[in-house]
Amino acid sequence: MKRKLYKGLTLVMLAATLGLTACGNGGANNGQSNAEGKSNNSDPNAPVKLKIMWQGADIRHQAMLKTQEVYTGLNPSVTFSPEYMAWDDYWKKLPTLAASHSLPDVLHMDGAYIQEYATRGTLEDLSDIDLTGVIDEKTLDNLKINGKLYGIPISRNAQGMAYNKEALEAAGIELPKKDWTWDEFFDFARNARAKLPEGVYPISDTDTWDFYEYYQMGYGKGTIIQEDGKKFNLDKDLFMKFYGIFAEFRDKKIVPPADMVSAFKENDPQADPMASGKVMTRGATVGSVGALEQLMPGKIDVVNLPVGPEGGGWAQPTIFLSVSTDSKHKDAAKAFIKWFVTDKKAGETYGTNFGIPIYDDVYNAIEPSLAPKEKLGKKLYDTAKDKALPFSPAAAGWTEWVDNYKKTMDAVLFGQKSLEEAYNDISKSGNALAEKLSKSSK
Known part of the structure; x- marks a missing residue:
């Protein structure tokens, strides 16, 4: 991984807990699907309920919930089972879910932790998602871990x-x-x-x-x-x-x-x-x-x-959407993530609550309607990028x-x-x- 932590908060037993995921296919759910509905190999039009989990402030939670409503409106066969919490609680809970093979289908990853989860086999390789013209190849290449892309960057951050x-x-x-x-x-x-x-x-x-x-x-x-x-x-x-x-x-x-x-x-x-x-x-x-x-x-x-x-x-992407290797709905999860990153309607719904949208077309579509508080994030990014050094997670x-x-x-x-x-x-x-x-x- 070419990036190297910006957050002091880490998990004392993260490595040890995640290590349990390498002990076979057991766990609290006994190998059952972590999402309701049919598996990846079933009828693509069959109802699917994706488990999705993220962290942040309440304003982000509300935006994310509305985004899922929009997606279901466009894709009625896909609904969501959401779970969200504050930063500290999220990163305390995630290792336990990983150890019991109970990670949600779609989960928020952060640059401070994604390498830890990826190298322990809990995240799916998303390199097959076509992002041509959406995210430049150099950015994607810099975000790869051992040549694979374990999270799709959803925003620019600084x-x-x-x-x-x-x-x-x-x-x-x-x-x-x-x-x-x-x-x-x-x-x-x-x-x-x-x-x-x-x-x-x-x-x-x-x-x-x-x-x-x-x-x-x-x-x-x-x-x-x-x-x-x-x-x-x-x-x-x-x-x-x-x-x-x-x-x-x-x-x-x-x-x-x-x-x-x-x-x-x-x-x-x-x-x-x-x-x-x-x-x-x-x-x-x-x-x-x-x-x-x-x-x-x-x-x-x-x-x-x-x-x-x-x-x-x-100044670079640090917030990602990832897919659990235990998900039985990887295709549906990947489709949602691609839509989230590339669709203007999605961007209009979540705005800048995850940072500046990674896709320029999405940001340009929402920029005229941004409130001063939202434009402040763009100002921070523009101020930081000139002297920025490489992002350096542990x-x-x-x-x-x-x-x-x-x-x-x-x-x-x-x-x-x-x-x-x-x-x-x-x-x-x-x-x-x-x-x-x-x-x-x-």
Whole structure:
């Protein structure tokens, strides 16, 4: 896979749980179909009920449900059994479904996890779906895993930052600017602290590996996890400098206290760092910034992540629709996915709730009717793409390390571990895992 994680959240036991799927055709459903109706080899006009599952905010749920209604209206023999939930709950449930061979026919995949599921045999190869003229071959080739396409990208996405423009302007603080450097980002935080009220913070603290990796990559030191997980590359000088700055920020109360940071929950009106009014900036993607704008209508703007000499952040597809290998309705599932990606009526229904539609014809059809909150996602993408670096999800087998990275840095935030100890622990475990994976591949 040519991409390399933008989300700090991972599943502690994902690899171990998914490993159960390789133990034969058993499981909770005893090999029964995970969708109602006839199998792939039956009458194509026979009634089919596809199980479909996705994650996100409520606005995405409603759009997805309406899209399924439209499809059934055009294809009366196909109905849906939908299940949807928030991000955290979704990725906690999926491994259990995979282990019991109960994955839905159609499921939402994310760039942070698709390699893990694909390499363990739970996702169907979708290379036979004809997307000529819809998605360029280079994009599709970059998304392949071991030469196969396990998810159809449904949108363009990018990582950037949202900021409370209204509050920053009211406080007389200079706003973030496109292509700002890391030094400018840190200076913004220091300068804003002096003008913001007590208990309001310019930026939040950080405990996830991917946010640091943007820094390391931007300064030309490469990704942390390399060669499909067989090489570990954590630059100590940059690590100590980056987190040393955040240690300074904790001492000077430029970032929130650790207990506040641990209680943050994105897109919750009371607990979201920005929507709650506690923090002036936070990370956002094309697909998520609309939900934040809905919580703070007319108050926010966007900027790309800080950049180093090599660039910063990423801008490419990260949201996919996949098909379970256990599905008895693969053809019907594939037909729905192709329609979802290519049909203008579908695009008019789900809009930008998954990001910017991957097919230009679909986006051009909906662009005139987009609300300001939806155009904000396009602005984020356009702002991020010029300096974007490759998207870098964790390699298969690294989910527990990613989780332990966060736990280790949480200990630093709470003053339970020194930065030197944290680096040693993270580096030791990363090198040991890379060595193990390298030996097992020989």
